[in-house]
Amino acid sequence: MPSKVYEYLEHTADLRFRSFGRTLGECFANAGKAVFSYILDLSTVDDQVEKVIELSAPTPEMLLHDYLSEMLYLFETENFVCSGFHVSVKHEKEGYVLSARVSGETVDPARHVMLGDVKAVTYHELSVKRENDLFVAEVLCDT
Numbered sequence: 001m002p003s004k005v006y007e008y009l010e011h012t013a014d015l016r017f018r019s020f021g022r023t024l025g026e027c028f029a030n031a032g033k034a035v036f037s038y039i040l041d042l043s044t045v046d047d048q049v050e051k052v053i054e055l056s057a058p059t060p061e062m063l064l065h066d067y068l069s070e071m072l073y074l075f076e077t078e079n080f081v082c083s084g085f086h087v088s089v090k091h092e093k094e095g096y097v098l099s100a101r102v103s104g105e106t107v108d109p110a111r112h113v114m115l116g117d118v119k120a121v122t123y124h125e126l127s128v129k130r131e132n133d134l135f136v137a138e139v140l141c142d143t
Contacts, residue, residue, distance in 0.1 A: 006034035015118055015141040016125075020134050024060060024096075027128070027135040028067055029085035032102065035068055035141065036082050038116045039075070045083035045112065047103035058095040060128040064137055067098055068121040079107040117143055 006019040017034045021027030036042060053070050057063035067087070074080040084103035089096055119142040128137045 005030040006037075008034070008038075009138075011140070014122075014143050015116070015139075017139055019137045019139070022134060024089035024091075024128070024135050025087040025098075027137050028064055028089060028098065028100075029087040031064060031068060031137050031139055032071055032082060032085040032087070034139075035071070035118055035121075036075075036104075038141075038143075039118060040081060040107075040112050040115050042083045045081055046105050047084040048105040049080070050084075050101055050103045051080070051082075053098065053100040053102060055098045056095055057098075060089070060096050061123070061126045063089065063096045063098050064128055064139070065121050065123060065126060067100065068139065068141075071102060072118060072121065074102075080104055081107055081112065119143060 004020060006017055009016040015038050019027050019031035019034050021030055055066050057066055071082050082102040082104040087100040089098050122140050125140050
C-alpha cells in the first residue's frame with residue numbers, strides 16, 4: 001500500500017482529488033475511499049452489507065468514472081454508503097474489466113454525520129496514469 005492512498009486538491013467549488021495504488025484496482029479502491037470520506041466519516045460505517053459491481057469500459061478513465069458513478073448511484077437510490085473497497089481491474093483485448101466488492105450499510109442519521117455532498121463524477125480533467133511504481137488517478141466531482 002502506498003504511504004498516501006489519496007489526497008484532496010485545491011478547487012474553488014468542487015471536489016478534486018488524486019488516488020494512488022500499486023495496482024489499478026488499489027488505485028480505484030482508494031478513489032472510492034476519497035469520495036466517501038468526503039461525504040462522511042468512514043470510521044462510523046459498519047461493513048454489514050456487501051454489493052458486487054461488474055463493469056467494463058474501453059479506457060481506465062471511463063472505467064473509473066463508471067465505477068465511482070455506480071457507487072454514487074447506490075448512495076442516492078438506496079442510501080447505501082460504501083466503506084470497504086475490494087477492486088480488481090484487468091486489461092483485456094476489448095478494454096478494461098472491473099470486478100468490485102464494496103461493503104457498507106444504509107445511512108443511519110443517528111450515527112452518520114454528513115460532511116459533504118457529491119452530486120456526480122465528471123470527465124473533466126479525469127486521468128489515470130502510471131507514475132514510477134504507482135498508478136495515479138485524478139478526479140473532479142461536482143458537489
